[in-house]
Amino acid sequence: MLNSYDLAFLVLISACGLLTWQQYHKKNETSPDEMPLKQQNAVTPRAKAEASQFTRLFLAVYSLVMASDWLQARDASLEKASISAPLTCYSGPYVYSLYKDQFGLQERIVGLLFVTGFLSGAISGYFVGQFADKHGRRTACLIFCVTYSVSCFSTLVPSLPVLFFGRVFGGLSTSVMYSTFESWMVTEFHKRRIDQAGTSLSSVFSEWLVEVTHTKRAPFMASAGLLTIAFWVIWAYWSENYGDSHDVDPNPANLTPQVPPAQSILKTIINDRRILTLGLASCFFEGSMYLFVFFWTPALKAASNPSTLSLPLGMIFASFMASVMLGSLLFNLLISKYQLLSPSRLLTIIFAMASSSLLTPLLSKNESLTFWSFCVFELCVGMYWPSVGYLKGRFVEDGVRARVYGILRIPLNVFVVVALGVMREGEAYRNAVFLVCSGLLVVTSGIFYWIVGE
Numbered sequence: 053m054l055n056s057y058d059l060a061f062l063v064l065i066s067a068c069g070l071l072t073w074q075q076y077h078k079k080n081e082t083s084p085d086e087m088p089l090k091q092q093n094a095v096t097p098r099a100k101a102e103a104s105q106f107t108r109l110f111l112a113v114y115s116l117v118m119a120s121d122w123l124q125a126r127d128a129s130l131e132k133a134s135i136s137a138p139l140t141c142y143s144g145p146y147v148y149s150l151y152k153d154q155f156g157l158q159e160r161i162v163g164l165l166f167v168t169g170f171l172s173g174a175i176s177g178y179f180v181g182q183f184a185d186k187h188g189r190r191t192a193c194l195i196f197c198v199t200y201s202v203s204c205f206s207t208l209v210p211s212l213p214v215l216f217f218g219r220v221f222g223g224l225s226t227s228v229m230y231s232t233f234e235s236w237m238v239t240e241f242h243k244r245r246i247d248q249a250g251t252s253l254s255s256v257f258s259e260w261l262v263e264v265t266h267t268k269r270a271p272f273m274a275s276a277g278l279l280t281i282a283f284w285v286i287w288a289y290w291s292e293n294y295g296d297s298h299d300v301d302p303n304p305a306n307l308t309p310q311v312p313p314a315q316s317i318l319k320t321i322i323n324d325r326r327i328l329t330l331g332l333a334s335c336f337f338e339g340s341m342y343l344f345v346f347f348w349t350p351a352l353k354a355a356s357n358p359s360t361l362s363l364p365l366g367m368i369f370a371s372f373m374a375s376v377m378l379g380s381l382l383f384n385l386l387i388s389k390y391q392l393l394s395p396s397r398l399l400t401i402i403f404a405m406a407s408s409s410l411l412t413p414l415l416s417k418n419e420s421l422t423f424w425s426f427c428v429f430e431l432c433v434g435m436y437w438p439s440v441g442y443l444k445g446r447f448v449e450d451g452v453r454a455r456v457y458g459i460l461r462i463p464l465n466v467f468v469v470v471a472l473g474v475m476r477e478g479e480a481y482r483n484a485v486f487l488v489c490s491g492l493l494v495v496t497s498g499i500f501y502w503i504v505g506e
Contacts, residue, residue: 056420057367064374064427071381103246107256109289110237113193116282117229120200120275155210165219167472172223174465178317180227181235181458185295189236189454190286192228197283200225204276223465231457238445239293239453253445295451317455326447329503331460334440336496337403339467340410340489341433346475347482348372348426351413354479355422368423375427379434387442395439396504402439403497406432410490414483443504 151162184192199221206218241253321327352363386393393401405428412425448456475481 055364057364057371057423060423060427061367061371061374064371064378068374068377068381071378071385075381075384099245099248102244106240106244106246109285110240110256113282113285113290114233114237116278116285117196117233120278120282121229150207151215155215157212161212163472165215167469168216169219169223169226170465170469170472172220173227174223174462174469176224176227177231177458177460177462177465178455179458180224181231181453181455184228184232184235184454184458185452188292188294189232189239190290190292192232192454193236193286193290194283196225196228196232197279197286199228201276201279204273204279227458227461230461232454234441234444235454235457236290236293239450240291241445242450243293253442293450295454317452317459320449320452321456321459324447325503326443327456327460329500330440330444330447331463333399333403333496333500334460335463335467336489336492337406337436338464339471340406340493342468343471343485343489344410344426344429347485350479350482351486352419352422352426354482355413355417355419357419371423371427372430375430376434379431379436380438381434382431383435383438387439395442396500398435399439399443399504400497400501402432402435403493403500406436407490407493407497410486410493413486 151157151165157165180192203218203222203225206214206221209215237256238253241247241256246256247253321331349363349365352368356363383398386398387395409425409429409432413422416422444457471485
């Protein structure tokens with residue numbers, strides 16, 4: 053007999069299926085007469101083939117990369133996920149279980165390992181972007197495959213120096229993953245003029261979100277295998293692009309990218325209120341998202357019936373991922389198909405919705421209400437990624453894209469490190485975290501509406 057969580061998952065996945073069918077059914081029904089005359093003249097079969105090849109090429113690599121990360125990080129059903137294990141963060145249930153249960157490390161050491169990863173990401177944020185813009189985003193993506201594989205292989209040696217070494221490489225790799233791959237895609241999108249084929253940047257972002265949402269050492273070895281495949285695809289099929297590539301000779305033999313100094317990059321971020329606001333939004337929303345991963349299990353347990361032996365964590369997590377996919381599909385529906393909202397307006401709504409969903413555990417101890425509020429939060433996550441990715445693609449110049457993206461992640465890593473440093477067990481602290489994150493998201497929504505809203 054299906055329980056409430058099974059039914060919730062069926063409802064969510066059915067909604068995803070319905071929206072997917074509607075999206076492609078509407079696309080197939082669109083006739084050339086419905087397109088603007090200028091766009092009809094620009095969209096040639098060759099341009100459409102180029103756009104399709106570009107999208108597949110990027111999604112193939114990005115899916116492999118994200119799958120390698122999620123293999124380590126996201127199967128919450130295999131972790132004890134109890135209040136006594138508060139350090140289970142986005143770097144993973146597998147990582148925590150490996151360190152704590154298999155290697156027998158003390159909780160304090162496990163915490164230091166996690167903090168090391170976040171600090172490494174914060175420190176390397178700018179330097180990663182500088183390297184990518186100067187020496188090439190494709191080169192940086194290839195290096196990512198190597199460094200993240202090194203981080204995975206470090207789990208084979210249960211020695212503290214090796215494990216800390218692995219976490220440093222893990223933090224470095226995360227900085228590359230969340231800055232360089234997207235930088236390569238957006239710059240290449242502009243360079244190849246993919247928009248002339250009728251493919252918008254927002255549709256590429258939404259398609260990639262849908263694509264991505266699909267011994268304890270085993271996941272890390274599988275990750276290394278996927279990274280090897282990604283390395284080969286990047287090496288064989290990706291072209292190189294650099295910072296300021298749109299201002300230099302397109303001949304690779306004459307390509308000597310001129311990289312602006314650090315002061316000019318920081319000045320660009322500080323002086324452009326839109327980019328600064330995007331950084332603020334990324335810090336508070338993504339920081340809230342990472343903290344949510346810590347606390348959703350104990351919050352649901354606190355709201356559940358005391359007679360319940362255990363929560364079906366696997367099905368709950370599957371429902372959350374279905375909610376993320378649903379959010380991505382809704383973004384595509386609202387932005388690309390019906391053009392009901394601009395991405396900036398949508399983000400203000402996303403922040404307000406996410407804020408409300410985090411307040412629910414404070415206002416109600418109803419298990420079903422808490423679960424569905426968390427599904428709403430994950431739906432906001434699904435809409436957030438393509439929205440903020442699209443806006444960064446518009447506001448940040450191609451020539452400094454990787455460095456700006458890297459710098460914008462530094463406050464986020466600092467935010468998480470501080471949260472880890474002051475973390476305490478218990479319902480009072482958990483409620484305080486939800487309250488603070490909710491308040492920050494409300495403030496962010498207001499600032500975003502005032503500065504970036506269109």
